[in-house]
Amino acid sequence: MSTTRIRVSRRTRALLPQNRGRARGRTLATFLILAAIAVAGNLVVPEPVQADGDSFAVLSPAVVSQATALRDKALQDDRAWDFVEGLTVEVGPRFPGTAGDRRGVEWALATLKAWGFENVRAEPVTVPKWDRGTATGRTVSPFPQPVVLAALGGSVATPKGGLEAEVLRVESMDELGALGDGGADGKIVFIDERMERTRDGRGYGAAVAKRGGGASLAAEKGAVGLLIRSAGTSTSRIAHTGGMRYREGVRKIPAAALSNIDADLLAAQMRRGKPVRFHYELTTRDLGTAESANVIAEVVGRERPDEIVILAAHLDSWDLGMGAVDDGSGCAIVAAAAKLIAELPERPRRTIRVLLTANEEFGLSGATAYGERYADAMDKHVAGVEADFGAGRVWALRSRVPDDRLPVIDDLAKLLAPLGIEPQGNRARGGADLRPLRQALVPVFDLSQDGSAYFDIHHTIEDTLDKVDPEALRQNVAAHVTLAYIVAEYDGDLGRAPE
Amino acid sequence: MSTTRIRVSRRTRALLPQNRGRARGRTLATFLILAAIAVAGNLVVPEPVQADGDSFAVLSPAVVSQATALRDKALQDDRAWDFVEGLTVEVGPRFPGTAGDRRGVEWALATLKAWGFENVRAEPVTVPKWDRGTATGRTVSPFPQPVVLAALGGSVATPKGGLEAEVLRVESMDELGALGDGGADGKIVFIDERMERTRDGRGYGAAVAKRGGGASLAAEKGAVGLLIRSAGTSTSRIAHTGGMRYREGVRKIPAAALSNIDADLLAAQMRRGKPVRFHYELTTRDLGTAESANVIAEVVGRERPDEIVILAAHLDSWDLGMGAVDDGSGCAIVAAAAKLIAELPERPRRTIRVLLTANEEFGLSGATAYGERYADAMDKHVAGVEADFGAGRVWALRSRVPDDRLPVIDDLAKLLAPLGIEPQGNRARGGADLRPLRQALVPVFDLSQDGSAYFDIHHTIEDTLDKVDPEALRQNVAAHVTLAYIVAEYDGDLGRAPE
Known part of the structure; x- marks a missing residue:
């Protein structure tokens, strides 16, 4: 294992670090120490990737070597699994404002402290509090039978004893919107639109549109x-819950999601041609607000500690499942990535800040609170990445940096390529919790996870530990630690993101 | 398409039919009519199987040809699907004594009449009535979170407000039985035994032992x-329900099944080493008895109408799912098989009786009532087969006939071989609903279905139509119609089964 195998491009020098000699001097020592740690821990450390000749345009050999070592060590490290297993078994659901949410914050604080992070803290966040109560539903006539459904998050309750009406089926929001005035008078509208299974989750857009806005349109x-x-x-x-909202000034009607199987049933009953009546009762309650917290842990930078690289995920979860995938896995990935960096003999230049937000699911309270609290420090936020698309393998890298910094991204992409990750351009959107960073034009990254199976369990009772693949989790940590290390150590700067 | 391609063994004649000439005379006409029907219906009728030279020991060429044609027609026929789709969409759960049970009986009577069967009738059966109510459970300490569970069928309720105690985990009935007196005093016993996935369902024996007898032993x-x-x-x-029973004179304690995922959770919490307390509430009710019915439909035999071939399945289902697989598919298979026989230009010698029993799931009431009602006619029951192992493909044939009738079974096996069905000896057990026939030593058959996936949805909310594969359903009908036709038409007799 030696850094001499990695050769650096002699072509592009505009953004090269100023102190390569020093970095190079550290590299061999770093590797020897890592090798010693690996031997002591009985780990098999894979050979660092053989970069092809002069392929790294910007990054120094030392940085490349260190990033490579971190990446490969991550592929042997199961602490992300330990994190998500612990969070799932010992806490489980962490719906904003509930006792589980509070226990999640305590658990995360205790765990991150035990892992040796610095500046571990909870920053208070006020979150909305809504209780699902119970949900029951059934077809009434002509073919009575019970169905599986779940209230959408934020829905009002039905009248006590439930609500019964004839069902009007439409296949899309467009079809609903095209109805004339009073076109659904007295009816229960059933939006029978099927979500497409894709790797990149693009089917979720239409799904969210009907879930979020269907009630007011109906x-x-x-x-x-x-x-x-x-x-x-x-x-x-199983039914998928998720946030919905009522448009100002529009009558609020109770909104629920049928399982795909029960949607098939209702559609099949309606195909028989007779009017179908449906009854459901939701006992949801709006309970105002409650206190929660963003949980923060840091690896303080050695040279520019006030410059912050954000590794974000959200600690809250929906109430139905255990929040193992959404977003226990994301928390585990970013915590484990930061932990690997904390264990380096020398910290990177900048501070790595693990940000586990409160209430992403039901209104982004934590992200908003973070943005307000750190509004004046946004110019010191140099980059952000968020893990909130499950536990599937990362398959794509997207950045959002000025064009003249793209050589850094090209180098990063080369480091990620052995993980099966392909570059996908410079139009990263960042996760929902990175919104304050995006708005402040902080460079953001997407490490896009394979979402093919994500929406099978998303926001359901099946968001449980068995859905997490330990190997995919390690690959995620490898991707995140590589990215985090590069942006924290890189001694140029990434500038501000294009709008 | 011609019967001349099928040659008959000249070796074994002991059991040969007496009227082969007559049967042979009918064969060509039958085929021409079937071919005309097929052409009219735009069906592609596959070539009958090319039997190898002198391979049929007992059955006449006419019978072999007719059975072959029925079998191959079944592979093109979707009426079993129509049946199970209708039963599932228009009725759904049919738990004994419920309104759904009554609607199931009405639906089956109407459908079987519409299909043109003879002697369609409901024969009253008194069934136990038990209501599941609601089931909620949670771990209390040290790691509180809700779990998914279901009351076992017949369980008593918990005290109002629920029951809380420390959990004692054992891995088997044997381990529970080995505890000393008072070894589980004041505890909730958790039998954490995992069911094995097998094609033949052999893992179900141990599973039933703990489900049925665990409460009294605990x-x-x-x-x-x-x-x-x-x-x-x-x-x-999802949790799997199923029948349990209390042993006479033993205190009745409430019994519930955790989903496999929640069993994993509880086990993982217990591995932390601290006492785990658990709370659950079951609001089950014993409601005495109610009226249900066996539904019967017949294809009356042309020569020996008093001799009965039973095609059985059970019409009732558990309450949680829609009873699509257990046993809507079985009902559909036997009804469709009988329908194909009813459509022949000439009926078989004996009467085919479709028997859709009441309350198989919760005490075999229908089978018992049938046995009592027809006790004096058991000597006229010549054979029985039951479809009650889901909707997977048939992979094995077992018989239970006197040894000197095995040449008939060998011939039958040859007819089933092209369906991928292998002979598996003469120790058929018959289904649960065939118990009265077994006790009367009526020959029974097992057409063993592939149960690899059956216990994923057995007795759960996921027993729904989407789990039924139309192609596997057709293969089932093909197997059942072949067997039914052979035993109804065969002009020897099968005698009485070995004990």
Whole structure:
């Protein structure tokens, strides 16, 4: 294992670090120490990738070697698994404002302290509090039978004893919108739109549109209730919840999601041609607000400690499952990546800040609070990446940096390529929790996870530990630690992101 | 298409039919009519199987040809699908004594009449009535979180407000039985035994033992409640219900099944080493008895109408799912098989009786009632087969006939071989609903279905139409119609089964 195998391009020098000699001097020592650690821990450390000749345009050999070593060590490290297993078994659901949410914050604080991070703290966040209560539903006539459904997050309750009406089926928001005034008078609108299974999750856009806005659109057409086919691809008999909102000034009607199987049932009953009546009861309650917290842990930078690289995920989860995938895995990935960096003999230049936000799911309270608290420090936030798309393998890298910094991204992409990650351009959107960073034009990155199976369990009772693949989790940590190390150590700067 | 391609063994004649000439005379006409029907219906009728030279020991060429044609027509026929789709969409759950049970009986009567069967009738059966109510459970300490569970069928309720105690985990009935007196005093016993996935369902024996008898054994050891890992192989977060019973004179404790995922959770919490307390509430109710019915439909035999071939399945289902697989598919298979025979230009010698029993799931009431009602006619029951192992493809044939009738079975096996069905000896057990026939030594058959996936959804909310594969259903009908036709038409007799 030697850094001499990695050769650096002699072509592009504009953004090269100023102190390569020093970095180079550290490299061999770093590797010897890592090798010693690996031997002591009985780990098999894979050979660092053989970079092809003069392929690194910007990064110094020392940085490349260190990033490579971190990446490869991550592929042997199961602490992300330990994190998500612990969070899932010892806490489970962490719905904003609940006791589980509070226990999640305590658990994360205790764990991150035990892992040896610096500046571990909880920063208070006020979150909305909503209780799902119970949800029951059934077809009434002509073919009565019970169905599986779940209230959408934020829905009002039905009248006590439930709500019964004839079902009006539409296949899309467009079809609903095209109804004339009163076109759904007195009806329960059923939006029977099926979500597409894709690797990149692009089917979720339409799914969110009906889930978030279906109730108000249906109410405008006269409907008394809303049912949607679950915004998810599950083939199990489980319903997908998720946030919805009422438009100002529009009558609020109770909104629920049917499992895909029960949506099939309702559609099949309606194909018989007779009016189908449906009954459901939701006992949801709006309970105002409650206190939660963003949890923060840091690896303080050696040279520019005030410059912050954000590794974000959200600590809260929906109430139905255990939040193992969404987003326990994301928390585990970023915590484990930061932990690997904390264990280096020398810290990177900048501070790595692990940010586990409160209430992403039900209104982005934590991200908003973070943005307000750190508004004046946004110019010191140099980059952000968020893990919040499950536990599938990372397959794509997207950046959002000025064009003249793209050589850095090219180098990063080369380091990620052995993980099966391909560069996908410079239009990264960042995760929902990175919104304050995006708005401040902080460079953001997407390490896009394979979402093919994500929407089978997203926002359901099946968001459980068994859905997490330890190997895919390690690959995620490898990708995140590589990216985090590069942006924290790189001694140029990434500038501000294009709008 | 011609019968001349099928040659008959000249070796074994002991059991040969007496009227082969007559049967042979009918064969060409039958085929021409079938071909005309097929052409009219735009069906592609596959070539009958080319039997190898002198391979049929007993059956006449006419019978072989007709059975072959029926078998191959079944592979093109979707009426079994129509049946199970209708039963599932228009009725759904048919738990004994419920309104769904009554609607199932009405639906089956109407459908079987519409299909043109003779002697369609409901024969009253008194069934036990038990209501599941609601089931909620949670770990209390040290790691509180909700779990998914289901009451076992017949369980008593917990005290109002629920039952809380420390959990005592054992891995088998044997381990529970080995506890000393008072070894489970005041505890909730958790039998954490995992069911094995197999094609032939052999893992179900141990599963049923803990489900059926675990509560009384735990109570004898002092337990206040019973939890079992679901008697099923599901990897979804769903609990498998199923019948349990209390032993006479033993204190009755409430019994529930955890989903496999929640069993994993509880086990993982217990591995932390601290006492785990658990709370659950079951609001089950014993409601005495109710009226249901066996549904019967016949294809009356042309020569020996008093001799009965039973094609059985059970019409009832558990309450949680839609009873699509267990046993809507079985009902569909036997009904469709009988329908194909009813459409022949000439009926077989004996009467085919489709028997859709009441309450198989919760005490075999229908089978018992049938046995009592027809006790004096058991000597006229010549054979029985039951479809009650889901909707997977048939892979094995077992018979239970006197040894000197095995040449008939060999011939039958040859007819089934092209369906991928292998002979598996003469120790058929018959299904649960064939118990009265077995006790009367009526020859029974097993057409063993592939159960690899059956216990993923068995007795759960996921027993739904999407789990039924139309192609596998057709293969099942082909197997059943072949067997039914042979035993109804064969002009020897099968005698009485060995004990």
